[in-house]
């Protein structure tokens with residue numbers, strides 16, 4: 001359990017968390033999570049398996065209620081969990097059309113144009129992750145909440161993801177991403193869950 005405070009200092013606040021705490025199975029998972037996230041910023045959530053990264057992201061997305069504390073969301077958000085949330089019977093083209101993704105450049109950014117006619121269930125794990133990422137990119141949401149977004153991606157597509165995240169932040173977006181790896185998030189603030197208590 002760790003007491004954490006991260007204060008944003010630039011521009012418009014897109015989301016803030018105050019005094020967030022969560023108990024799971026009678027055990028405090030985390031407490032006193034405080035931060036504001038402003039346009040252009042990113043927070044990288046790290047910590048061992050089971051330390052609460054996915055739980056915190058789901059709380060930020062409004063999918064879970066914290067035991068204590070509050071989240072204020074000021075802009076629309078796009079959440080990508082461990083699961084891609086795809087309708088796997090759909091072709092790639094049909095799935096993206098269902099989401100209103102008409103922008104060919106977004107489609108091409110992750111090299112999906114050749115995969116358009118194929119059912120999602122026939123795609124590899126990394127290919128399916130790329131489709132799910134295109135959904136986030138095309139959502140128009142200024143706040144991206146990403147849980148292990150690079151899982152299954154090869155080096156080239158990891159670079160595409162890093163570029164897309166840079167571009168999003170330059171365009172006034174912000175990102176909270178949980179990861180065990182280096183996502184290439186430049187100047188990201190680090191929020192580490194679990195491990196040795198460190199309360200300031």
Ligand SMILES: Nc1ncnc2c1ncn2[C@@H]1O[C@H](COP(=O)(O)OP(=O)(O)OP(=O)(O)O)[C@@H](O)[C@H]1O
Pocket residue numbers: 024025029047048049050051052053054055056
């Ligand atoms: N629905 C649930 N009910 C009870 N406990 C849960 C539930 N979901 C998760 N947990 C527990 O909460 C803890 C944190 O889980 P979480 O998935 O947030 O961790 P994580 O840091 O994202 O882990 P990983 O690095 O493995 O993805 C774990 O001990 C998990 O067993």
